[in-house]
Amino acid sequence: MPVALTSKHFVTAIIVSHDGETWLPETVAALSKQRRKVDQWIAIDTGSEDASVKLLKHAGIPVMSADRSTGFGAAIKLAMESTKIDRAPEDCTEWIWLIHDDSAPSREALTELLQAVDDRPHVAMAGPKLRGWYDQKHLLEVGVSIASNGARWTGLEYREQDQGQRDSISDVLSVSSAGALIRREVFEELGGFDPELTLFRDDLDLGWRMHTAGHSVIAVPSAIMYHAEAATNERRSIDVHESIFHRPLLLDRRHAAYVLMANSSLFLTPVIALQLALSAILRALGFLFAKRPGYALDEIAAVFLVLIKPQNVIRARRARRKTRLVSSRVVSRFIPPRWQQLQASFERARDAVSRSLFKDREVSQTSTGISALDLDEKALEDADIELVAAPSFWRSIIRRPILGASLAVILISLIASRARFGDLVGGALPTIPASGRDLLGDYASSWHSVGLGSSLNTPPWVAVVAIASLITLFNTKLLITFLFIAAVPLAFLGAYRLARSFTELKYLSLLAALLYSFSPVTVSAINSGRLGTVVLLVIGPWVFRSLLGFEQLERISWRGIWPLTLIVSIICAFSPLTFLVIALWQLALFVSDLISFNQSSSLVTKDELDRRNARRIAIISVPILSCAPWTFEFLLHPSRILLDPGLNIAGGSVLSIVTGNPGGAGSIPIWLISPIILLTLTALFVSRTSRLGEIALVFLGVAALVGSREIAGHGGVTPLPIWVGSLIVIPTLAAIMAAVIIVDHYVPQLSVENFDYRHILLGLISIVTIFAVLGSMLWWSLSSSSSPLQVRQKSALPAFLSVSAQTEERFRTLVLRDDGKQLRYFITRDQDLSLGEPDVVNQLPKEITGAMEDLVIGSGVQSSQVLAQFGIRYLFLSRPYQEDLVRTIDGVGGFARVSATDEGISWKVTGALSHFSFISNTGQFQTISGDDVGAEGRFATPGVLVVAEKYDSRWKLIVNGNYVEVGKTENGLPQFNVSQPGDFILFHDGTERRAWISLQLLVVASVIILALPARRRRREISDQELS
Secondary structure, eight states, rough: OOOHHHEEEEEEEEESSOOTTTTHHHHOOOOOOOOOOEEEEEEEESSOOSSHHHEEEEEETEEEOOOOOOOOHHHHHHHHOOOSSSOOOTTEEEEEEEETEEEOOOOOOHHHHHHHHHHHOOEEEEEEEEEESSSSSBEEEEBBOOOTTSSSOOOOOOOOSSTTTTOOOOOOOBBOTTTOOOHHHHHTTTTSOOOOSSSHHHHHHHHHHHHHHTTHHHHEEEEEEEOOTTTTTTTTTOOTOOOOGGOHHHHHHHHEEEEEEEOOOOOHHHHHHHHHHHHHHHHHHHHTTTTTHHHHHHHHHHHHHTTTTTHHHHHHHHHHHOOOOOOOGGGGGGGHHHHHHHHHHHHHHHHHHHHHHTTTOOOOOOSSSOOGGGHHHHHHHHHHHHHEEEEEEOHHHHEEEHHHHHHHHHHHHHHHTTTOSSSBBBBBBBBBOOOHHHHHHHHHOSOSSSOOBBBOOOHHHHOOOOOOHHTTTBBBHHHHHHHHHHHHHHHHEEEEEEHHTSSSHHHHHHHHHHHHHTEEEEEEEETTTTTHHHHHHHHHHHHHHHHHGGGGGGGSHHHHHHHHHHHHHHHHHHOOOHHHHHHHHHHHHHHHHHHHHHTTOOOOOOHHHHHHHHHHHHHHHHHHTTTTTTTTHHOGGGGGGGGEEEEEEEOOOOOHHTOOOOOOOTOOTSOEEEEEEEEHHHHHHHHTTHHHHHHHHHHHHHHHHHHHHOOOOOOOOEEOOOHHHHHHHHHHHHHHHHHHHHHHHHHHHHTTSSHHHHHHHHHHHHHHHHHHHHHHHHHHHHGGGSSSEOOOOSSOOHHHHHHHTTTOOOOOOEEEEEEOEEEEEEEOOOSSOBBGEEEEGGOOOHHHHHHHHHHHHHHHHHHHHHHHHHEEEEEEEEEOOOOOHHHHHHHHHTEEEEESSSSSSEEEEETTTEEEEEETTOOEEEOOBBBEEEEEEEESSOEEEEEOOOOOOOEEEEETTTTOOOEOOOTTEEEEOOOOOOOEEEEEEOHHHHHHHHHHHHHHHHHHHHSSSOOOOOSSSSHHHOO
């Protein structure tokens, strides 16, 4: 060591201790072993309640005591004013070396620091490289700065390891006070640490002031300090006088805001204040999502405590002005760019989520139990053969059957979907809007321009699809096409994973997955465009796994319950009928538990019963609230709960439903027998699977009961058999998993027993199952091109009728379809119904149904007048049709034929009202221009405004700033009696709808937050994890 380092510099080590007995022995030992000895040392103990003082005195270090609330800066000041230490000789540069009681310098630390400052006389402060206390390769800091939002900036990656990549001396904004070597003259000239900064960020503030005073600060990586960061990591209490509620995060954030406000240029302070407030809000939201409301409150309170006391900031700025020689912006080169801050924030959030999700996952490594050192010649020879053998595709398939099966399933799906690469439509699937933003707009709207208009609430599955379209950059058509094409492979993978939880036999799991993915309900739902059922089929394996825990809910933590409520909410959104059955199932279990509890021999305690019921309430109430007010409409329209999303088309017969085949258009023929009912009946008589058999039988029974009914839903007038495919998903899985359990547990026994009926039954089930899977694959591949769901070719409405609905009159068209068996009709506007619209179409009023009945039998003299009153301008009869019906319409007055094309025949209805019609008191008609849900302009005279939409009390008219009360016409249309001329605004009030959406968002966001992994408090994290 050069003699100059000893003779030219005088170093006083100041140790500040506060309940530091855990770390002090190593700290003192490290100081004693310094290659360049300190010239003197002193310790300041701030009211330690452990053995800290005793340890220091035994080490021969002079100790001063201070109050427990004394801050770090105040403790340093007391030490420097103490008579227990001497001043440096006049020919020496005096330095103070700040030592935390939880930090230990390496043997060369002081030597390296002095060597660095000896070569740089302009340096006033130098700091070592900080490493972790336990993981001593973990880099904590190599100099430190501050971001524009107040965050402490080190420029290091998460848990970055020291590999010598940051070993060059560099100018920095500041260094940590743990191990900082400070020129005493400069320290006293600047007034030491700011007394407002009792703990945390005092080092940053001091470094900033040194730069503005014309000095430099450097980080010396060759000097190493190991730091436990006990206060930051909540390893001890924070007792300084400003530590509100002893919360370190609150104190740190408050001091960060103070440092920025006190040191930045004056003209930047308003901008910085705004940045601090916004950053605090964003971080608070992050902590709320991590279920740490205390930390969230700290973020908000910290900024608030600084901003409500501007006098402290003003006083600090005045003090700094006395020593400032250059602008505060001299430190701008140390402030990280905004993009780096955003990148670091994103990476921290990503790492936090990753740690939360995978903190319990350990990397597993396969091992044969033989060491590499134990290989014999045979093993080495086999290894050579493996290395020489050329890679084989078929060998890979044989070794990994899931890969081969997945490729086969994907290939079959692509073949079956050969006519579905494009804009899908058909069956129950209406046209698909181009963008997910359109779906979100429809979902938020309080009025829907479909049919005669509707104020029904859009079902929440529309919002789910719109949000999911983010995956395809809001391309809804691409999302839906992908879903229908990939539904079978996705269902296959989900079922395989589910089956693997019941058996270790891979080929058995593959067969189970194939049976599910090519089951009748899967093929029927895809062919007929049943969006809700297809979604349930994809998530079905995860839903089923969740349902298995419903009978022992008391064993599931609340952390596990909230994800279940989200899954059930999705079920409720896409299939309210399935949700109703689940709710009734829970009610039945509640009654059963109650009866069992009241029996003297009950094994269920009151505490267990209360826990079960509380969780049941959450599982049922959360979906109802998260889908409200749509779910509340079922009280007014109970039949709507029986309908799946989309157009209402007929389901199958009861016989097909009982066999697990929902029937209807595009379904597998009933002669292609599904083994589901056979597996269900078998499961009932096996003890291990009887419960699964009961679940399957109950769901099939309810499906058969509901499927035997007919309903005219989604605006239709003809009752049709109800589609119950969504109800068959769960029994299909229950029956298949029961079969997996039976084969896994009982087949090995049967293989060694005498031949009996069980062998016959097993053989029969196997034959039926294989036949069902292969037959379903073949039938679907060959016939899917003729199924209802296809790529859209053209609109069902002639072009000129669509154009007429886009004029300012916005006329409607009544479309008739006559197949010789029944006459179906509906009202349309400028285009076919799109996704979500069939679900909000109201039933046609009795006036229109009566007019159509009269028209068909030829007595509809008043039919055209009724249709005209509802704004129906055209009657369109699509091909094929009955000639008798054409002659009947031609012979009725009020209908004038305007066209006859290959698409059908069109008639014009005489005297149809426009969308918004104003009839003056003198009888003059005027068409009011507007959009679908409103208009504005000026009334020249008093009169009556008629809105050719379904009546709803939320239609509002403001004339000259005053509301006009809404009334009804004879046919039930909204009308307003305008008593004076003036400016007007007509609109549909969506305040109630927006309020419900706000409540919905609040419920869903709360449940998501509760379902997310909670961030651990620092005191809950082990020392090894922290460092």
